[in-house]
Amino acid sequence: MAAQIIDGKAFAARVRDKVAGHVARLVSGHGVTPGLAVVLVGEDPASQVYVRSKGRMTVEVGMASFEHRLAADTGETELLDLIARLNADPSVHGILVQLPLPDHLDEALVIAAIDPAKDVDGFHISNVGLLATGQKAMVPCTPLGCLMMLRDHLGDLSGLEAVVIGRSNIVGKPMAQLLLGDSCTVTIAHSRTRDLPEVVRRADIVVAAVGRPGMVPGDWIKPGATVIDVGINRVDAGEGKTRLVGDCDFDSCAAVAGAITPVPGGVGPMTIACLLANTVTACSRAHGLPEPEGLTA
Numbered sequence: 392m393a394a395q396i397i398d399g400k401a402f403a404a405r406v407r408d409k410v411a412g413h414v415a416r417l418v419s420g421h422g423v424t425p426g427l428a429v430v431l432v433g434e435d436p437a438s439q440v441y442v443r444s445k446g447r448m449t450v451e452v453g454m455a456s457f458e459h460r461l462a463a464d465t466g467e468t469e470l471l472d473l474i475a476r477l478n479a480d481p482s483v484h485g486i487l488v489q490l491p492l493p494d495h496l497d498e499a500l501v502i503a504a505i506d507p508a509k510d511v512d513g514f515h516i517s518n519v520g521l522l523a524t525g526q527k528a529m530v531p532c533t534p535l536g537c538l539m540m541l542r543d544h545l546g547d548l549s550g551l552e553a554v555v556i557g558r559s560n561i562v563g564k565p566m567a568q569l570l571l572g573d574s575c576t577v578t579i580a581h582s583r584t585r586d587l588p589e590v591v592r593r594a595d596i597v598v599a600a601v602g603r604p605g606m607v608p609g610d611w612i613k614p615g616a617t618v619i620d621v622g623i624n625r626v627d628a629g630e631g632k633t634r635l636v637g638d639c640d641f642d643s644c645a646a647v648a649g650a651i652t653p654v655p656g657g658v659g660p661m662t663i664a665c666l667l668a669n670t671v672t673a674c675s676r677a678h679g680l681p682e683p684e685g686l687t688a
């Protein structure tokens with residue numbers, strides 16, 4: 392196997408250490424404790440596990456964690472009322488509403504109700520527009536984590552050819568904006584792209600964010616390219632078991648790439664670390680204090 396494995400789990404632990412350091416300075420120097428509120432509507436078991444681990448890591452870095460679990464049949468008004476209270480609460484610096492929401496709730500409406508300064512997911516239109524115009528924004532956690540790993544591995548990204556596969560609002564589009572911000576030549580590819588293999592073969596940087604297990608084979612990868620695999624797909628592993636795989640066919644891609652992120656242990660842990668980073672950034676901005684270094688775009 393030729394590629395270097397980019398250890399997202401270890402990288403995320405270093406990011407959380409940096410966050411913890413900044414939190415400690417906010418607490419001891421300014422008497423301010425950053426707080427993150429997570430809102431979960433419904434009882435989806437995977438979401439519950441995930442929300443619990445976010446809460447644990449929030450507390451581990453010294454921040455306050457506020458969890459709000461609402462019944463699956465919670466009405467829109469009740470959810471919007473909660474968001475209004477969290478917006479007004481000075482001990483809450485970050486608000487995350489776990490997605491997807493049950494079908495009867497309008498995600499766009501709910502996201503629009505979050506104070507953009509507390510929108511640690513970076514999903515509010517105002518943050519989307521700020522990012523797109525190169526202004527200071529809250530940046531979506533998954534693309535931010537990918538950018539941190541790319542900068543760490545490659546240094547200056549300027550002039551590199553980057554191909555982002557997937558055009559979601561949560562990953563593909565903001566990832567492309569961040570790469571553009573770092574002066575890459577950026578292509579966003581998607582299901583209608585003509586000759587996807589040929590497009591991907593141009594890339595020095597490949598970010599796969601589609602949600603289709605193993606769809607990128609090694610023969611699409613330019614030798615030496617850096618491959619960031621955002622996909623987290625649960626697939627059947629036989630004998631009633633499941634396992635997680637990415638959007639890239641790991642073994643064949645790792646044989647050609649210069650570096651690659653594994654699944655699990657790649658982008659996923661960085662997403663949570665960046666959520667904590669965004670919360671400490673939001674808290675610093677709210678108090679007019681210097682932002683943490685190396686934790687923003």
Ligand SMILES: Nc1nc(=O)c2c([nH]1)NC[C@@H]1CN(c3ccc(C(=O)N[C@@H](CCC(=O)O)C(=O)O)cc3)C=[N+]21
Pocket residue numbers: 441487488489490491512532623635654655656657658659660661662663
């Ligand atoms: N408002 C909102 N913001 C989110 O950021 C958000 C969300 N809603 N809804 C759900 C998805 C999913 N997501 C993951 C983050 C980390 C891992 C992660 O750390 N995965 C581990 C594996 C964990 C396992 O073993 O299951 C890994 O890749 O190594 C997974 C999934 C954030 N999401």
